[in-house]
Amino acid sequence: MDIKANEVLDAKGLACPMPIVKTKKAITNLEPGQVIEVQATDKGSTADIKAWAQNTGHHYLGTIEDGDVLKHYLRKATDEETKEERKHEDIVDLDELRKVIEGDEEVSILDVREPAEYAFGHIPGAVNIPLNELEERFEELNKDKGLYVICRTGSRSDFAAQKLANNGFKNVKNVVPGMSSWEGKTEKDN
Amino acid sequence: MAKTIAPKQLAQKVINHEETLILDVRNTDEFDNWKIEGGKVEVVNEPYFNLLDGIEPVESKLAKDKEIIVVCAKGGSSEFVADLLEEAGFSNVYSLEGGMKAWSEHLEPVKVGDLADGGALYQFVRLGKGCLSYFIESNGEAAIIDTARMIETYEEFANQKEVQIKHLIDTHLHADHISGGRHLAQKVGGTYYLPPKDATEVTFDYTPLEEGNDIMVGNTAVKVQPIYSPGHTIGSTSFIIDDNYLVTGDILFVKSIGRPDLAGLAEDWVGDLRNTLYNRYKELSDDLIVLPAHYSFAEELGKGGLVSARLGDLYNRNSGLQVEDEAVFRKMVTENLPPQPNAYQEIRETNMGKITPEIEKQKEMETGPNRCAVEG
Numbered sequence: 364m365d366i367k368a369n370e371v372l373d374a375k376g377l378a379c380p381m382p383i384v385k386t387k388k389a390i391t392n393l394e395p396g397q398v399i400e401v402q403a404t405d406k407g408s409t410a411d412i413k414a415w416a417q418n419t420g421h422h423y424l425g426t427i428e429d430g431d432v433l434k435h436y437l438r439k440a441t442d443e444e445t446k447e448e449r450k451h452e453d454i455v456d457l458d459e460l461r462k463v464i465e466g467d468e469e470v471s472i473l474d475v476r477e478p479a480e481y482a483f484g485h486i487p488g489a490v491n492i493p494l495n496e497l498e499e500r501f502e503e504l505n506k507d508k509g510l511y512v513i514c515r516t517g518s519r520s521d522f523a524a525q526k527l528a529n530n531g532f533k534n535v536k537n538v539v540p541g542m543s544s545w546e547g548k549t550e551k552d553n
Numbered sequence: 554m555a556k557t558i559a560p561k562q563l564a565q566k567v568i569n570h571e572e573t574l575i576l577d578v579r580n581t582d583e584f585d586n587w588k589i590e591g592g593k594v595e596v597v598n599e600p601y602f603n604l605l606d607g608i609e610p611v612e613s614k615l616a617k618d619k620e621i622i623v624v625c626a627k628g629g630s631s632e633f634v635a636d637l638l639e640e641a642g643f644s645n646v647y648s649l650e651g652g653m654k655a656w657s658e659h660l661e662p663v664k665v666g667d668l669a670d671g672g673a674l675y676q677f678v679r680l681g682k683g684c685l686s687y688f689i690e691s692n693g694e695a696a697i698i699d700t701a702r703m704i705e706t707y708e709e710f711a712n713q714k715e716v717q718i719k720h721l722i723d724t725h726l727h728a729d730h731i732s733g734g735r736h737l738a739q740k741v742g743g744t745y746y747l748p749p750k751d752a753t754e755v756t757f758d759y760t761p762l763e764e765g766n767d768i769m770v771g772n773t774a775v776k777v778q779p780i781y782s783p784g785h786t787i788g789s790t791s792f793i794i795d796d797n798y799l800v801t802g803d804i805l806f807v808k809s810i811g812r813p814d815l816a817g818l819a820e821d822w823v824g825d826l827r828n829t830l831y832n833r834y835k836e837l838s839d840d841l842i843v844l845p846a847h848y849s850f851a852e853e854l855g856k857g858g859l860v861s862a863r864l865g866d867l868y869n870r871n872s873g874l875q876v877e878d879e880a881v882f883r884k885m886v887t888e889n890l891p892p893q894p895n896a897y898q899e900i901r902e903t904n905m906g907k908i909t910p911e912i913e914k915q916k917e918m919e920t921g922p923n924r925c926a927v928e929g
Contacts, residue, residue, distance in 0.1 A: 380630040383602045406917070407626050414580040415602040 366427070366436060366552075367478040368400035369393060375404045375432060382408045383415055386437070390421065395441035396494075396519075398424070398479045403433050412437065422515070425483040436479045451524035454537045460511055461547050470509040475523040476542070480515065482552040486545065494519045497526055506532050513538040513545075555635030558622055558647040560659035564680055567592040568661060568858030576611065576623045578604070578634045579653070587921045589624060589656065590851035591680060601630040608634075608641050620645045628652040657681035657920060660706045662688065663858040665844065668775050668795045675710075676844060677701065678858050683848045683923045684730055685860055687800055692771025696720035697737070698792060698800055699846050702915060704733040704740065719743050720768055722777070724802030724846060725786040726751035728815040728901050729894040729923040731915050735759075735906070748781075748788030756906035762790050782833055784826025785811035785925070787818070791834075799841040799864060804829055806845045807853045807862045809926035810873030812890055815897055819887045827882055830874060839865025849926045873927065886927050895921040 372389045374382040382403040390399055401412065409426050412435045416423035424436035455463075463470055464486070472489040474481050481491040492500050494514070504510065510532060514520040517539035524537040566573045570592040577584050578601040588596055599611045615621055621643060625631040631648040638646045649656065659681060665674040672691025679685070679701055687698040688710060695716045697707055700723070711718050718741045721734035725748060735757060738745035746768070749761040768777040778793040785803040789811075792800040803811040810830060813822035841864045848860045855861070868874050876882040894900070896918040902908045903915070910918065 378627060378629040379625065380601050380605075380633045384605060384633075387602075387605055410582060411580050411600070411602060414582070414600060418600075418603060 366400070366434075366482045367398070368436065369397035370399045372399060372401045374408070375402050377403065378405050379407055379411060383411055386412065386415075386435075390437065390439050393439045395439050396477070398436055398438045398477045400479075401435040401437065403435065404431055406433070409433055409435065422480070424479050436483070438477060438480060451521050451528065451535070451537045453524070453535065454517075454539050455511065456539060457545055457547070460513075460538050463509075463511065464547070468509065470511055471505065473504065473510055473512045473523070474514070474542075475512060475519050476514050480542075484549040484551055485542070486513070487548055487550045489513070494523050497523055501527075501530055504532070507534070509534045509536070511536050511538050513541050515541045515543050517541045555623075555632060555639050556647050557632070557650045559650050560655050560681075561661075563589075563622060563649060563656070564659055564661045564678075564858075567594055567680055568663065568678070568854065568856075570856055574615070574619060574621050576615065576621055576634070576638075578623060578625045578630050583626070587653070589653075589680075591854045592851070594851070601625060601634050604634055604637060608637050612641070615643065617643050618645060620647070622647045622649055624649045624656070625652045627654050653681065654916060654920070658703050658916070660686075660701060660703060661858055662710060665798070665842075665859060665861065669797070670775070672771060672775055674794060674798060676859060676861070677706070678854070678860065679730075680854075680858075682730060682919065682921075685844070685846055685848065687794075687844060689770050689775055689777065689794060690714050690716045691775040693717060694719045694771040696722060696768060696770045696775075696777060697734070698722045698777075699724055699727070699802070700733040700737055702731040702733045702919065704737040707733070707737060708741070717741070720746065720770065720777075722746040722762065722768070722792070724748075724791065724800065725789040726755075726816075726901060726904055728897040728904075729847075729925050730919055731900055732904050748786075748790045750783070751786050751788030752905075754905050754907070764790075780833070780837075782829040784813055784822055784829045786816060787822060787825065789829075793837070793841065797842060798844055799834075799837065800844045800846075801834075802846045803925045805834065805843060805867065805871070805873075806847055806849065806926050807843070807860060807867070808848075808850050808871060810871070810886075812925060812927045813886060814890055815893065815925070816901070819890070823883050823886050826886065827879060834864065835868075837864060839863070839868070843867060847923050847925050849923070889927055891924050891926075894924040895919070 413423045420440040422438040427434045474489040474491045475494045512520040512524045524535045527535045572593045575596045577598045580600045584598040623631040623635045628651045635646045635648040660677045663676045675688040677686045689696045695718045721738040747759045762779045764781045780791040782791040813819045
């Protein structure tokens with residue numbers, strides 16, 4: 364699968380600790396929410412990057428093996444993700460979303476996470492438009508249909524839902540908390 | 554630059570029960586799976602990536618003047634952290650050369666005893682994996698039982714002792730480590746022995762081990778007597794050396810017993826295992842010194858590094874030998890199984906000659922503990 368990243372870090376041929384030392388440095392230059400692709404050949408880097416991300420709060424998305432090269436994807440944590448305050452009032456929880464999906468009503472699911480996050484697992488049929496591209500891509504969406512907006516934890520989708528509502532979308536629901544707790548079906552990009 | 558310590562020096566500290574403080578900087582999952590143990594080793598785990606901004610997470614756990622040995626997977630991160638510790642004022646810091654990878658390969662020879670008509674028996678302790686192999690030398694000749702992959706160590710030892718390696722014997726088809734027996738036999742022109750029932754799928758020639766066909770080391774000086782003792786595998790064979798020592802392979806350990814499931818036949822082989830432990834071995838002399846192919850617990854490593862016990866004593870204190878009821882035994886052995894050793898299927902295929910992975914791949918396959926025992 365082809366995954367979009369904001370930054371690519373070449374750590375090929377380096378032994379630990381260097382892949383993580385370099386990742387740590389590179390991620391400070393990223394905007395919160397952006398995705399970095401770390402290319403490494405040290406087999407131990409997968410487990411270490413995962414554990415490091417967990418300890419630092421950055422979001423480990425996954426690893427793809429490309430021949431001898433391991434491509435690790437990380438998303439830089441944002442402050443707003445941890446904020447509880449939400450402004451879009453029409454929210455649904457995951458159970459409700461599951462019922463809607465299983466029901467007869469024709470709905471759209473909009474996944475506003477980064478393409479790399481989406482690629483490693485999303486609800487089947489969900490459309491991916493990352494939050495920062497949403498304003499340029501409103502016309503891809505149907506204004507009159509029910510639109511369920513989802514991200515990882517419910518905060519980016521909250522921003523997205525507000526933007527959509529302010530631009531004439533009539534039936535927008537923010538799905539909370541989001542993919543981090545979704546236990547229903549998912550699919551991956553191939 | 555921080556100082557380094559070789560695996561050999563660390564091995565000496567472990568087997569001599571010297572107080573040793575280790576800072577293991579691998580990630581916690583790997584640490585929990587497999588770490589340096591034994592003797593008076595104390596280990597603190599803090600992944601190196603938590604120390605990139607400073608050593609505060611470990612500073613309070615370590616004394617500045619005490620000797621600290623930093624360990625990681627391959628030796629790079631430990632050097633990095635050792636330097637950080639030195640910069641922070643720690644004065645006695647070492648990085649383990651080659652990390653756990655090198656530690657996994659180190660073999661430490663420990664003398665078991667002299668043999669009756671001259672010659673001696675040595676146990677090679679692989680501290681990093683808990684594997685034990687045996688070197689019998691007598692009258693200019695040597696036999697090795699359960700040879701590890703690192704055959705150079707045995708060759709050097711044979712050179713020092715001025716003996717010629719003649720017999721390479723495996724107690725069974727191993728699933729936790731790659732046998733060096735076949736390669737060493739090829740290299741020195743020796744004979745490689747395997748139990749025929751474990752060798753039905755092997756792709757090379759070997760000499761079958763059979764009860765009654767004793768192997769002589771150094772003309773007729775030392776007798777190595779095969780005893781068919783199935784259970785861990787269908788072919789598992791034990792050896793009585795010099796009428797004094799019982800090499801049990803993966804059937805009987807000091808604190809535990811073998812597991813019958815690594816070829817996928819636990820239900821079939823558990824009856825054999827019981828028969829070997831509760832009948833066959835019982836017919837042998839209580840005074841035999843049991844020498845197993847593994848140890849699983851740090852406390853099994855005696856002072857000086859020797860892992861052994863008197864057979865009669867094991868019948869009194871090894872929990873695997875105290876189960877009177879056959880159904881209870883069956884349940885214990887088939888339901889209490891620990892996780893399987895790393896890459897055990899590929900290791901079995903390598904030992905059968907079906908695949909020949911590159912050396913780096915072989916090293917990787919062997920990482921982790923041996924896990925050949927039932928921990929009842």
